[in-house]
Amino acid sequence: MDEEQFKKWLTAGSIAKRALEEGAKTIRPGVKVLDVCEKVESIIVELGGKPAFPCNLSINSEAAHYSPKIGDDKVIPEGAIVKLDLGAQVDGYLSDTAVTVVLDDKYAKLAEASREALEVAIKTVRPGVSISDVGRAIERVIKSYGYRPIRNLGGHMLRRYELHAGVFVPNVGERVPGRFARDQVFAIEPFSTDGLGEVVEGKEVTIYSLRNPSVKGLTEEEKKVLEAVKSRFTTLPFSERWLKDLAPPDELRRVLASLTRKGALRDYPILMEVKGGMVSQFEHTIVVVDGGVVITTGDVVVK
């Protein structure tokens, strides 16, 4: 990685850090999920980036992948545990970061379990360390708080224009191949729960990405939407909100569902804790450097 590339990873990280801090301050009971997400996405743009993926705001036993829809009137409830997960891209260089905001003190310990797991996990990473060691560290910290890590969610490598670039970083002490190497970029993201420690896909879909741009047998309208997806988002995940100029919401949703059925798009259903457990998450993006890491998304301070 040359100096210019390194700087772009850092810029993508610092933009997301700022957006996350500002966004977390707006999370209160009665606030619309759509308003939080539109705010953080506009901060990312004001700071010179673009969203790397739609802002996720997942509440209580929703672990991930809820992004508000067009005209979404969902409101943050009282006493909730809220995960805000967002990222920025600068010329395809990406960041991915998340914070948990608790609206009831009874969830403070659950949030702290994921926060400390992230801190400990990041300290274990340097060139040559086994990827399995991170999962072991995360599991140990979360269990020391009396909770379970979510075993089918985890961190991931990032590459330019590639948010999930193949390598998976587990949140439990399972054996996985591979060691960290200099110049690699990873997102580390522990999830803790008082449930079973597993997520399942829910019915709702609010996030999509391009899967196969050359699928045959599309209608003219499907072709139009797919062209817009390719040119606006390339391979990165997107929200229906970012295509609302193309068709009325119901029609747009029909086209997106049909493009998914035909294999042109991939969808990311909402992920729910299987036993309805409450879920916390913290996430940072790191670049592996000699002797350790640089955290591109910095230390998130929420006051």
Ligand code: MN
């Ligand atoms: Mn991630």
Ligand code: MN
């Ligand atoms: Mn994330």
